[in-house]
Amino acid sequence: MKSYILKRVLISVFTLLAITLVLFCLLQLMPGSPFNDEKLTDDQRIVLNEKYGLDQPVLVQFGRYVANLVQGDFGVSYNISKNTPISQLIQTRLPISIQVGGMAVALGAVLGLILGVIAALNHNTWLDSLCTAISVLGVSVPSYVFALALSYTLGFRLKWLPMLYSTNTPFLSSVMPSIALSMFTMASIARFTRNEMMEVLGSEYMLLAESKGINGAPLILRHALRNALIPIITVLAPLIVDLMTGSLVVEKIFSIPGVGSLLVTAIQSNDYNVVIALSFIYSAMYIGIMLVVDLLYGVIDPRIRVTGEGGRMGFFARWRLVLFGRKKVAKV
């Protein structure tokens, strides 16, 4: 177990380095420079490039960047907020994005699970149809439509919630954006939960549990949901990262000072360090959450519990399980 985590962390470090290197090369290939103020003369640009080390070869820049990164230094911003350390720039924005995204994930996952379970338990009734309709709506309607609709009704008409984000009321002003963001997650989780629950409810171990006399909530929670959860987690993990890293459109609508808008501005103005720092943080979060999910599998499904050696289910095997159902995979 310990060696498994160690291995995973080591692989993660190298993945992150590779991502940073690719980003460095890509940004080098992009036209333009961070110093695009029209008042600057060519000489001044050369001086600036020298000052920030941008005249060096890519690999030298990369090496220097990594050396700084190890000490927790992401560098400074070139033009969005001149010479401000990036850690300081992100410090205020990232928690806001994570808070809104986290609320959206929690809301979406919980509601999605409940809807999916209700649909599966009332298979082929009006409740099932209603849940299916909600999930089709959630998957097909983009989040900004929900955002605008919420903003108009709850914000403008009823005035229950602030229309724009305010740092004084971080929770209240996150409610509408998180609802808007959670719709897609909720819909996909609901659809998925329904299918998984249907399969589990038709299984023989459910019949055995019933013939033991178990019924009601313990039957559903102890036997059905736990088995249905395994593939659901696989779908949920990428959704979590998507939401945590902020959504540009929803951030704009509610004017949330999050990282989504920062990233777009940085790309537009060639603020290399900001782009790299944010991408690095996204990748790290993604890898981190995937690691947590991998360990969670072991907690929920004893069949893929970490043994220390090989012989456990990899990411692709799990997706195969998600896509083709568990019967085929179980034989592997």
Place this chain on the structure above:
Amino acid sequence: MENTAKETVLSIRDLSITFKTGAGPVNAIRGVNIDLPRGTTLAVVGESGSGKSVTFKAAMGILASNSVVNSGSIVYNYRHNDGTPATVDILKMKTRDIRRHINGKRIAMIFQDPMTSLDPTMPIGKQIMEGMVWHYKTPKQQAWDKAVRLLTEVGIEEPEKRMRQYPHQLSGGMRQRVVIAIALACDPDVLICDEPTTALDVTIQAKILELIKRIQAERGISVIYITHDLGVVAKVADFVNVMYAGRIVEAGTIDEIFYDPRHPYTWGLLSAMPDLDTEDDRLYTIPGSPPNLLHPVPGDAFAPRNAYALNIDERLDPPLFRISETHYAASWLLDERAPKVEMPPELKARIERMKKEGI
């Protein structure tokens, strides 16, 4: 059939069950009568789709949601803890009450495939203890001790270690032993075994059958075997009910069915049993296939496959003719007006041989 010397534990009367399917209603069970005398082993034999599993799923209240019970009763006689006798009709009970008072506690079931009938995410021990804790609020430690005893009883070595393991860590035979331990956890007095050995290999089959037999002898419980394997029936049963297309076509003691079968379908089943001493090289099979119960079956459902069918079979379903106190068969051949028809000579020779060998 009725009022034999022993008390009847489970008495199924005139049971009729229909499944609503996309193609229309399927009359899976068409008037079944079965009696289970206390402390005996009853085998229900029939082809796939003859309705043998459905009959007993009805007794467990675990029928599929698209099924409708049209008529009939499943009367269960039991004793309260203080010894006073009680009688209930399971079909009239609410599902919640069946779960609370019948399932696991009084009637337990063993399923066909031990590979799929255990919850893959729950340790073995917890699955055995679950029923006890659920029904009797047994304290954890007490339930644990009892589960360990049960695992020992069903022949699992190192029970303490197995308690903490998960189903995928056990072999098929061991899993079926665990399923049996789960069924015994709340000391039921009826055990329904739905093809308990079909999914297991032959050497394990014999061991599981012996295990169930031993448990029955030790605990004095009544056992129902649902099977298509006459070899299993011969090893374990006291009484045999032969089922065809949702009806009981012949019922009798094991000797009556094996040595003096009267229904042509039973003749077919017995002839289709593999046997080393038969002179014919080819294995006999009953021609044709069971009728599609989606459509109403006029007359005797077996008539189209029956070489001995009479004209009346096309029109009228035969009633159960009484042959002895315990032996009944639904065949017009038993009517006094019917022509005298003997069982196939090959089968007769085989039965003579079996009698001599005293199997």
